[in-house]
Amino acid sequence: MAELSATSSGQPGSPGLAAPTPGPRLKRAWGPAFEAILVPLGAILLALVLFGLFCKAQGQDPFKVYASIYKASFGSWFAFQNTLMRTAPLMLTALCTALPARLGMIVIGNEGALVMGGIGAVIAGLAVPAWPPHLALGLMALSGMIWGGLWISLSAGLRQYRGVNETISSLLLNYISIAILNHLVNGPMKDPSSLNKPSSFPIAEEIMLGRITFGDFTMRVHWGLGYGLVACVILWFLMQRTTFGYQARFIGANPKAARLGGLPVNRTTLITCFLAGGCAGVAGMVEVAAVHGRANESLAAGFGYAGILVAFVARFHPLAIVPVSLLLGGILASSGILQRAHKLPDSTSLVFQGLVFLVILFSDSLYGRFKIFKP
Amino acid sequence: MTLIPPENLERFTQAPASLELYRITKKFGDFTAADEISLTVPPGTVHALLGENGAGKSTLVKCVMGFHPATSGEIMVGGHVQEIQHPSDARKYGIGMVYQHFTLVPSMTVTENLVLSRPDVPAAVNWKQETARLEEFMATEAPFKVPLHKRASELAAGEKQKTEILKQLYLKSRILILDEPTSVLTPAEATEVLALLRQMTVAGKLSIIIITHKFREVFSFADDVTVLRRGKLAGQGKVKELDRDTLAAMMMGGASEAKRAPSAPPATGPKPTAPASTRRTALRVKQLSVLGDNGITAVKDVSFELAAGEVLGIAGVAGNGQRELMEVLGGQRPAASGTLEAHDQPYRGTRRDILTHQFHTLPEEPLRNACAPMLSVAENIALRTFDQPPQARWKWLLNFRAIRKSALPLIEAYSIKTRGPDTPIRDLSGGNVQRAILARELSTRPIKILVVSEPCFGLDFAATDFVHQKITEARDRGVAVLVVSSDLDELLKITDRLLVMSGGTITYETPTATADVAVIGSHMAGHG
The missing domain is CATH 3.40.50.300 (P-loop containing nucleotide triphosphate hydrolases)
Known part of the structure; x- marks a missing residue:
């Protein structure tokens, strides 16, 4: 079209690199980075204000509510450990949305992949009760990863080969996985002694995931936190520093151009989604091996859905997931106190999460609008 | 801007006025998308605008429609220079455009589509009155019929395109700009629609500028043709006086070579020695x-x-x-x-x-x-x-x-x-x-x-x-x-x-x- 050629007027002359635009060097180098941090931060501030108004409407002093939230999440060593225990699965489930996002996909099947991973881990754990703990844990993690990975790969396969929208399919797979879990713990895997809450048989005490210890100092926090941190770092490295990550990012930016370069679009998509689902699966394994010791409906406790929020707030950056998970872990840890100290309903923390999510989605439209960040 | 009393504006919506572009230039930055292009559309004629993608056809008609004002040059409607800065100005002078792709709302009926396209549609529509008015329009002015009660999605492509054209007539456009109107139609539908439009121009009810790159349409329906190439005027004339091959050469370039030495185009660089x-x-x-x-x-x-x-x-x-x-x-x-x-x-x-x-x-x-x-x-x-x-x-x-x-x-x-x-x-x-x-x-x-x-x-x-x-x-x-x-x-x-x-x-x-x-x-x- 005429317009296209209009904007594409190649300027004659030969200077290759245009003269650097005047302006402080610092701003040129760091402008975009500042933008990537300050925009979500501003959005979270806005969400805090909105939630404050909500608390006000409920007849509570927002400042006191925030003080309680802080106290219950970061106020003491005990509270902080509570937060950390929630951070671990959040990091892993957030990766389930963050990795496919690099390919331009919005996957929200985190909860389902977590549940499947939990089932896989229990089956592996029940199969090898007498193995040395490290080997048994490795096998459980591997099994959780494969189950979760295949679960999300299903979504990816439906998209690549059948054109099914991955957001819808992964969302629906959540419900299917929870139904499978319910079927298993009420049927083939049911432990007859679990009467109130149908559960699978428990895995052996010896092969449970232990607490983090340094010398003789033991935390209440289990090693799942380490799994999460390692996964975030490894996957950051994979996406940013390897040829595989380059392929994935190129496909995410323009699949048509990627095909031109002969990049294996379908294979890369499937592998990325497998890894993503695998992370959520490991989250399920951590919940089973460190917390519940068995598979039951407590697996679907909402860490998967909260992980979607973490991934969006972190703008799908694997390393940014770590601090964001910590923050959201704190909010989750404080949901009890809101009920006890402020007589706010238990679901108030969901209101908060929802507000953050909406404001963050809105803030996505603000990138590039502020001149001050322009290099 | 020239202020024209409303009673004078009315004539633009009664019968087509003459449309004249005089040395229209449109620049985007350093790039000249249309370079000093002049053309005249006398009332009741069809003017074809021919050229490759990016030749400047769309740029030119968008200047006429007021989507982007020309950098320089003048547009004369009815013999007077008029400023067209905005699509609403173009509408005032009875200029309307039919796009290559349909702009009908698929889930709405033809009636609803037509009424809602009016610039002055009231907040609450009196459908009975509007339908009556539309039916009268269909009975008196409309050159062809479309089923008013059908949904746009139920219409065949030809009927949709007819509806688009009717919409412009209903909006009292008397100079129609058609942007590749037949690209979504079968040849039979295209012939039918164009023939109906041709009748209306012959009857002096319409003037048409048609953007196309189909020669057949130029030769069957147009009176005059302007060929653009890379933003410049590559040729212009009465269709009767031109033949297809000249037109193709104008459009694709190589026209000058064709005239100079049809059998010996310029040799280039060193050719590989081995035969293919x-x-x-x-x-x-x-x-x-x-x-x-x-x-x-x-x-x-x-x-x-x-x-x-x-x-x-x-x-x-x-x-x-x-x-x-x-x-x-x-x-x-x-x-x-x-x-x-x-x-x-x-x-x-x-x-x-x-x-x-x-x-x-x-x-x-x-x-x-x-x-x-x-x-x-x-x-x-x-x-x-x-x-x-x-x-x-x-x-x-x-x-x-x-x-x-x-x-x-x-x-x-x-x-x-x-x-x-x-x-x-x-x-x-x-x-x-x-x-x-x-x-x-x-x-x-x-x-x-x-x-x-x-x-x-x-x-x-x-x-x-x-x-x-x-x-x-x-x-x-x-x-x-x-x-x-x-x-x-x-x-x-x-x-x-x-x-x-x-x-x-x-x-x-x-x-x-x-x-x-x-x-x-x-x-x-x-x-x-």
């Missing part, structure tokens, strides 16, 4: 058929061979299957049937095949078809080499320093204007994106097969020469080059052999040295 038959076939396309986006066969049974050290051109009016052919060669679209062979081996477009045969492709509109817009210039340039040392270590680790280091000399050599190798490529202007992709596809030394489409679209003359020179250099190194272009001048300049593509098939083949522009033109026009 003895050189090795680099690319063989065998009975290739491809479906277009709409599921209709776009390329039908195309076969050709491309030898090493040869530049083969494919000429044709855009939309005759070239894009789909290109996409199959670039691995972006599956073939419905037929095979590709590179160096006598089956070619499937996988990364390994691309590397083995050094098969490089440069599609049209590179930002859309060949770039990852969010990734940096250096990363985009690395698409062909990122998994080879030194850019990749142990096959897996990316070496960013090497990627940037190999991008820097290319940025310099291809004059890519960018703040640096780390700037996202979408921040570059189109011409610079084109250069970056050229750098990527042409710079790899052992390249053996090169397929390019519209390589110089949107480039200035210096850059065009640069690209042509690079292609010729590649040819002289023994690269097999295929150039798909809608610019005949370009093809005549740089190719050794020419194919003409029309209606999805190859209809004509000639060595460029003995090519007859008139014959090529008539094959491009779809009859020969």
Whole structure:
């Protein structure tokens, strides 16, 4: 079209690199980075204000509510450990949305992949009760990863080969996985002694995931936190520093151009989604091996859905997931106190999460609008 | 702006006024999209605007419609200079436009669509009254009938296009601008719609400017024709006094050569010495058929061979299957049937095949078809080499320093204007994106097969020469080059052999040295 050629007027002359635009060097180098941090931060501030108004409407002093939230999440060593225990699965489930996002996909099947991973881990754990703990844990993690990975790969396969929208399919797979879990713990895997809450048989005490210890100092926090941190770092490295990550990012930016370069679009998509689902699966394994010791409906406790929020707030950056998970872990840890100290309903923390999510989605439209960040 | 009392404005909506464009120029930055174009549409006539994609047709009519005011020049309606700054101004003078694609709301009935298109539609619509008024309009003024109660989605394409035209008449437009109105219609529907419009112009009720690149429509329906090429007036006249081949030559370029010496176009550079038959076939396309986006066969049974050290051109009016052919060669679209062979081996477009045969492709509109817009210039340039040392270590680790280091000399050599190798490529202007992709596809030394489409679209003359020179250099190194272009001048300049593509098939083949522009033109026009 005429317009296209209009904007594409190649300027004659030969200077290759245009003269650097005047302006402080610092701003040129760091402008975009500042933008990537300050925009979500501003959005979270806005969400805090909105939630404050909500608390006000409920007849509570927002400042006191925030003080309680802080106290219950970061106020003491005990509270902080509570937060950390929630951070671990959040990091892993957030990766389930963050990795496919690099390919331009919005996957929200985190909860389902977590549940499947939990089932896989229990089956592996029940199969090898007498193995040395490290080997048994490795096998459980591997099994959780494969189950979760295949679960999300299903979504990816439906998209690549059948054109099914991955957001819808992964969302629906959540419900299917929870139904499978319910079927298993009420049927083939049911432990007859679990009467109130149908559960699978428990895995052996010896092969449970232990607490983090340094010398003789033991935390209440289990090693799942380490799994999460390692996964975030490894996957950051994979996406940013390897040829595989380059392929994935190129496909995410323009699949048509990627095909031109002969990049294996379908294979890369499937592998990325497998890894993503695998992370959520490991989250399920951590919940089973460190917390519940068995598979039951407590697996679907909402860490998967909260992980979607973490991934969006972190703008799908694997390393940014770590601090964001910590923050959201704190909010989750404080949901009890809101009920006890402020007589706010238990679901108030969901209101908060929802507000953050909406404001963050809105803030996505603000990138590039502020001149001050322009290099 | 000239203020015209409303009672005077009324005449514009009674009968068509004369429309005159005088030396209209439209610039975007340094780029001149329309250069001093003048044309006249007397009342009750059909004026065809002919030209390739990017020739400036849309730019010109958008000036008339007030979507973007002209940089200079004057528009006269009814013999007086009028300022048209905004689409509402155009509407005031009874100028309306029918677009290539439908603008009807599919889930609404024709009545609803028509009423809602009015600029003054009230907040609460009295449907009874509006329907009565519409029915009266249909009974008295409308040249053809459309079922008012049907939903737009239930209408056939021809009926939809008729509704679009009726909408303009209902809005009291008396000068209609039609932008490729028949591209979505079957030939029978097209003939019907155009014939009805023709009747209305003959009756003096309408004037029409029709944008098209179908010669048949020009000859059957238009009184006058203006041909644009690269933003400039390439020819103008009464349709009666022109023939198809002249028109084709005007449109595609090569007109001057055609007049000067039809049998001897300018020879170019050093030609390879070996005759084509003895050189090795680099690319063989065998009975290739491809479906277009709409599921209709776009390329039908195309076969050709491309030898090493040869530049083969494919000429044709855009939309005759070239894009789909290109996409199959670039691995972006599956073939419905037929095979590709590179160096006598089956070619499937996988990364390994691309590397083995050094098969490089440069599609049209590179930002859309060949770039990852969010990734940096250096990363985009690395698409062909990122998994080879030194850019990749142990096959897996990316070496960013090497990627940037190999991008820097290319940025310099291809004059890519960018703040640096780390700037996202979408921040570059189109011409610079084109250069970056050229750098990527042409710079790899052992390249053996090169397929390019519209390589110089949107480039200035210096850059065009640069690209042509690079292609010729590649040819002289023994690269097999295929150039798909809608610019005949370009093809005549740089190719050794020419194919003409029309209606999805190859209809004509000639060595460029003995090519007859008139014959090529008539094959491009779809009859020969």
